[in-house]
Amino acid sequence: MNLNIKAQEQNTYDAIVIGSGVSGGWAAKELTEKGLKVLMLDRGKPLEHVKDYDTATKDPWEFAHRGRITNEQKETHPKLKRDYPYSEHNEKFWIKDSDSPYNEVKRFDWYRPDIVGGKSIMWGRQSYRWSDIDFEANLKDGIAVDWPIRYKDIAPWYDYVETFAGISGQAEGLPQLPDGKFMPAMEMNCVEKEVKKRVEAKFKDRRITMGRVANITQPLPGRTQCQFRNLCSRGCPFGAYFSTQSSTLPAARATGNLTLQPDSIVNSIIYDEAKGKATGVKVIDKHTKQMTEYYAKIIFVNGSTLGTTFVLLNSISKRFPNGLGNDSGVLGKYLMDHHFRTGASGTVEGFDDHYFFGRRANGIYVPRYRNIGSDKRDYLRGFGYQGGASRSGWQRGIAEMGVGKDFKEMLTEPGTWSMGLGGFGECLPYEQNQVTLDNSVKDAWGQPVLKFDAGFFENETKMRKDMMNDAAEMLEAAGAKDIHTFDNGSYPGMAIHEMGTARMGRDPKTSVLNSWNQMHAVKNVFVTDGACMTSAACVNPSLTYMALTARAVDYAVKEMKKGNI
Template sequence: MNLNIDAIKSMTYDAIVVGSGVSGGYAAKELTEKGLRVLVLEKGKKFDHVTAYEPSYKDPWDFKYNGLLTNEQKASHPKLSRDYPYNEMTEKYWMNDSDALYKEVKRFDWFRPDIVGGKSIMWGRQTYRLSDIDFEANLKDGVAVDWPIRYKDIAPWYSYVEKHVGISGEALGLPQLPDSEFLKPMDMYCVEKEVRQRIEKNFPGRNMTIGRVANLSEAKEAQLKIGRSACQYRNKCRLGCPYGAYFSTQSCTLPPAAKTGLLTLRPDSVVSEILFDNAKQKATGVRVIDTVTKDVREYFAKIIFVCGSTVATTALLLNSKSARFQNGLGNDSGELGHNLMDHHFRVGAAGTWEGDEDKYYIGRRANGIYIPRYRNIGNDKRDYLRGFGYQGGGSRQSWNRGVNDMSFGADYKDSMTKPGPWTMNLGGFGETLPYHENKMYLDPTTKDKWGIPVVVFDAEFKENEMKMRKDMMEDAKEMLESAGLKNVRAFDNGSYPGMAIHEMGTARMGRDPKTSVLNGNNQLHGVKNVFVTDGACMTSTSCVNPSLTYMALTARAADFAVKESKKKHL
């Protein structure tokens, strides 16, 4: 046998990280800073901080269609164009539909980025902690399986991550929404402040606060030393931030990882399989296909962090088969691919505010207000499980209010140059229960351009979510009307799994290897040197945005992995 030992050595690292988004970037930072040589493999193309954010330097009129999609783009991207993330301004950030094939038994909107940094470039940046009300919910409700951790286990890691990321927000002391390590809160507008007072007076137990957001309201030493600066109030976050004012892989985790000299980043690299050694009962590395040349290579490491985002991560595990794991790596429980979750939203109310027309705001605040969950807490009992929160805010109408107006004349034109009346909206984000029958799996016959089986989705919102949506709409209308807004309109614009881009589950954490995929340290029960720390690990969804929890779990798991490796337990 002729082995090229030097070639194998050059392909060997201490740790491999699959994916470079919120979780993968954090894994790279933590593992390199702990002294490991780390290879990060990213399916998307190279995307450099500052210089790659070309759309963020343009004004709306610099785009041919002011951000709208042409009929041709809609036809070539029938799935991506279903909702707001994909448009003329952001087109270069997402995979083409032809390269991101998937099938649907029931509708599922899967948005797949095509860049280093993944969705950390385009995310909504709302950052909230889960509480023990969330971690204990499955056990108390008799739903699915119990989380293997509690708030006390992750609280120190929330704090650790928040100090690096920089979270702007206001402390409230609420048990259902633990406070973070906050930078100063962004200002609420005059109308929001008045609505807040009226809601809190009329509905004891309901609170309104400014959103907790990963935008720097001020830049502390931790952020300045890696080249970040405070938010410029441009509200162009979805186009990339050259100032590094919000958390992204490029601005926040790759720079410190690169500074160690231990990071290797390889874009254009789709991981097709995790390699498993039957004799050692360990993963030994990964098989990678170059997305451009289609060359196949193998890389090796003692530790593997799978952070490809929920669906891609689980697809990789399902495609990693061996004599030991014939139904997917770590799939002894048969739960891999099941319990697919997402938040449901696009329901609430909006109205107009009379007065305060002599007031306006400075800049374009990249944030809104937040009303934390208040349903099914304490003595409040509903005919559904769990709860919801609201995001929204106030603003002055612009000239767009005249688009469908048939008025004319000099006075009318002059009026359109001035701000219109204040408006206020509340949009609910609701928790979805983990249903075993909500699932994703690999198509046995259809493959993508790289020869990898495509994903099939079979998931839907059920009766519990539908009952909750009624409250989400009616409560929003009632609160706005009680606060004095006029012409309040309730709405339910419908929601499908995937639309909120908060995919979770499919490789859940749990206490029992017979009913879960991961243990309390984010390890595969059956493969101790493989860790999953993105949304796939979630056992339930809470009703808050989940990315902060992914980061905290990733930092916690990286710390554990390095300690276990030093003990030679991996």
């Protein structure tokens, strides 16, 4: 690589944000609004809001392969092709595995974007608060290390980010799933309402609520409420869901304090031995492969859990031979993801004269009820369900050998109602679940690649039995027929909720970050994406990343003004 070091003054900012996804966008917004000059770096290509969502309004027949990927795309994306997120609908949003390979001791599915905005464009948008049941779990169970924060520390920041992002949902008053600042919830359809009534009558400890989702049901500045198209993963031209492009990036740009630099691969963070601080970052231009250094007083690392882990592990110095801030030796360890793809489905009779409006980009949610209160299982922690009811359409005729007038007329009418429940379970933080640097393989820019060695174990296996059987039990109680259980297997990475590799903790000897997401050993470096998580809970984590980011920026700027950073 050629070093292309420009004048230091030209490349100096108050703060650098690495990554532009859910947490990176929030870091840039908060830092710029507090008056700091910010450089936001992302390895992805530019993606302009609305203009570059070029498949967002296409009809199915306008896609050459009707949404499926080609054999050539399978060859260049051997790992991305494994599951549903990668399709013809959003193919350009994802990185080529052939450019950025990784190695696996055990299977790990890494879904990696190649756009500014990161996975905030393609995320599932389910947005739930953690509770003290989650923050206290490690201490109570004697597992891993204790979280250095509790719900009261983050609750005001949940309020703050929910109000800006826009979360629709229903208050339920449950201690395990705290209520938030909600826009009106989307409406359940008639079958979901009936299933809810019957399940809650039979099981007093279980609740069915509308999914809490970052799709707005009332307008926000520059954004229109959800249009019920359910094409979210293509990018939303209405700005109807929270993303960097629709929300945090316009806010940051409006300050005049943001410099956004795409196609910028952060290689490492520069550590100054004399100052005992990080002074900047080394960045490789994606196209020219030239390396440039940029400098700042504060660095927020938001490269998504695994991108962040790479940058930190690759930031080697005499002081930190095993990665920046890695005095504890836990950097890269305790990798977690939710396990899912198990549950049940069945048909529901008696609603043939009912239908539903549009294509709602949301489903129902059953909050965790296992190992809550007096309930005790033969495993630790618990799970929640996502699901919903719908009617089959004309596609049900594709596999039939039907012809003629009667067959065609049958397909003009909706088919049977069905209801499904799929569990999302908590994975415990295991030390042996880790990601390391593999210097025997290089990516297209001459950098080492990540190597994964992570799996699910006995606790998750036991939990999955309940996840499957409880779903069938609830559907049976709701009067569903032809109930089928399923367990399609789950590998780490598939849920795209990876977290935990640079965890927060109270003791620098056993954690990377303190209670403010600040590195114990390098006070001007903050990590607020999934890497910071100390346990995984069973709810979708992105809302917590947002709240932790806003909280950490507030602390960092105050500390900088005091001269402590």
